[in-house]
Amino acid sequence: GENVEQHPSTLSVQEGDSAVIKCTYSDSASNYFPWYKQELGKRPQLIIDIRSNVGEKKDQRIAVTLNKTAKHFSLHITETQPEDSAVYFCPPVRYSTLTFGKGTMLLVSP
Amino acid sequence: DTAVSQTPKYLVTQMGNDKSIKCEQNLGHDTMYWYKQDSKKFLKIMFSYNNKELIINETVPNRFSPKSPDKAHLNLHINSLELGDSAVYFCASSQDRRATSYGYTFGSGTRLTVV
Numbered sequence: 001g002e003n004v005e006q007h008p009s010t011l012s013v014q015e016g017d018s019a020v021i022k023c024t025y026s027d028s029a030s031n032y033f034p035w036y037k038q039e040l041g042k043r044p045q046l047i048i049d050i051r052s053n054v055g056e057k058k059d060q061r062i063a064v065t066l067n068k069t070a071k072h073f074s075l076h077i078t079e080t081q082p083e084d085s086a087v088y089f090c091p092p093v094r095y096s097t098l099t100f101g102k103g104t105m106l107l108v109s110p
Numbered sequence: 111d112t113a114v115s116q117t118p119k120y121l122v123t124q125m126g127n128d129k130s131i132k133c134e135q136n137l138g139h140d141t142m143y144w145y146k147q148d149s150k151k152f153l154k155i156m157f158s159y160n161n162k163e164l165i166i167n168e169t170v171p172n173r174f175s176p177k178s179p180d181k182a183h184l185n186l187h188i189n190s191l192e193l194g195d196s197a198v199y200f201c202a203s204s205q206d207r208r209a210t211s212y213g214y215t216f217g218s219g220t221r222l223t224v225v
Contacts, residue, residue, distance in 0.1 A: 034213065043200060044153065046213035087151050096207050097166055098214060100145065100153035 003027075004092035010105045019080050021104045023090035024072040033066060033073045034098070036089040044089060044100075048075070080108045113137050116201050116217035123191055124225055131186045131220045133201030141165070141207050142184040143214070144176060145200040153200070159184050160207050191224045198222070 003026045013019050023033075034049035050057045050064045050073065057064050061080075066073040077084055085108045091098035114135045123129050135142065144156040158166035162178040173189045184201060201217040 036214075038151075038153075043216035043218050044214075045216070049213065089153065095158075095166055097143070097155060097158050099155045102150075102152050105151070 004090060006090050006104055012107045013080050015080060015108055015110050017080055019077045019106055021075045021088050022072055035075045037086045039086045082108050082110055084108050113215050114201055114203055114217040116220050120221050122223045125191055127191050128189045131199055133184045133217055135182055135203040137203060139203040139205050140181055141204045143202040144186050147198045193224050196222055196224045
């Protein structure tokens with residue numbers, strides 16, 4: 001199965017700054033890289049994903065980049081806002097299932 | 111209109127009791143899951159069902175027994191509840207078994223507190 005390391009575990013930024021969360025994976029056959037966001041007290045939700053044949057994908061203020069050579073993919077949030085405060089997950093795929101894990105807690109201060 | 115609905119939303123019970131959490135999805139998805147999220151936000155897969163068949167059973171105590179009467183429902187029964195079972199339990203569904211299919215839809219969670 002796939003092993004994924006996510007960093008940092010916590011990230012504090014000022015409103016308007018950019019935030020970057022990075023995930024490093026081990027299986028070179030991995031071909032799907034999703035990001036989920038979970039606000040406090042809410043359910044996890046898919047916010048963006050990328051497949052291995054694409055290097056970057058953007059959706060307004062969020063983007064995901066994939067570096068297949070280095071085996072890592074990153075979530076970029078620009079012009080952060082307080083509502084971006086949440087736990088972000090890059091769930092590894094094991095046995096065709098998203099297995100999640102610890103996540104990164106992002107705190108955006110006004 | 112709720113896509114994945116769980117009941118109850120909150121559950122407070124005493125140690126040793128038996129309780130059930132129900133989950134239903136109206137998305138026509140084939141695959142459903144149970145996840146457990148602890149107080150440190152660690153979200154862990156427990157079970158996965160595809161078309162009523164158990165696909166994944168992670169290292170979960172035998173006290174936890176999932177049941178899927180049809181592909182739209184996946185219930186979780188817990189026997190002899192322990193303090194360590196206190197957590198938020200999320201049900202989720204996906205179109206099929208492939209993790210790469212259109213993302214997972216989660217229910218709103220059931221906060222279980224064992225006292």
